[in-house]
Amino acid sequence: MLSGIHPLLTGPLLLHLDAMGHSDAVVLADAHFPAHRLAARVLDLPGVATPDLMAAIRTVVPLDDAPAVDLMATPDGEQLPVQEELVAASGTSDVRFLDRFAFYDAAAPAYLIVRTGETRVYGNAILRKGVVG
Numbered sequence: 001m002l003s004g005i006h007p008l009l010t011g012p013l014l015l016h017l018d019a020m021g022h023s024d025a026v027v028l029a030d031a032h033f034p035a036h037r038l039a040a041r042v043l044d045l046p047g048v049a050t051p052d053l054m055a056a057i058r059t060v061v062p063l064d065d066a067p068a069v070d071l072m073a074t075p076d077g078e079q080l081p082v083q084e085e086l087v088a089a090s091g092t093s094d095v096r097f098l099d100r101f102a103f104y105d106a107a108a109p110a111y112l113i114v115r116t117g118e119t120r121v122y123g124n125a126i127l128r129k130g131v132v133g
Contacts, residue, residue: 006056013043016112017057020129023064025110028053028086030123038104039113050118051085054125058091064128066094070106072124073097082120090125 005014020026028050029035035042045053063069069090071083077097087095098106106126107113116123 006059008045008048008053008056009060010043010045013045013057013114014060016041016043017061017129020061020111022131023128025107025126025128026057026061027107027110027113028057028125028127029107029113029115030118030120031116032119032121033113033115033124034104035113035115038108039110041112043112043114045114046117048116048118050116050123050125051082051089053114053116054086054089054127057127058089061127062130062132063090063092064130067096068092068128068130069095070098070103070126071095072103072122073099074122075100080120080122082118082123086123086125090127 030050071086
């Protein structure tokens with residue numbers, strides 16, 4: 001057990017977050033996301049909602065310069081409740097929305113994809129790690 005560490009931050013996840021360098025990306029993916037097709041490193045956290053994981057990761061990972069957070073845009077541009085929750089959990093209003101295929105392209109070179117149990121569609125985010133002060 002570690003004191004002061006959010007309980008959603010498992011040992012393997014903390015290991016990967018620690019290994020990431022400045023500007024490396026971590027994708028927080030919903031349960032529908034093609035994580036294993038896109039990534040070399042995938043962690044599965046099936047009982048976790050994506051906004052909850054975002055909030056937990058933000059307790060230990062500072063954000064990079066803009067755009068530090070990308071979200072997958074809906075086809076009609078409507079912002080869904082899960083996306084509003086992701087923006088709130090990120091702690092920044094500087095969020096870029098990418099269409100589905102541009103999001104996949106941006107996610108493919110990420111250091112890590114964490115596939116959650118989020119079943120709400122468009123519950124995906126890319127975070128870029130900033131400099132730890």
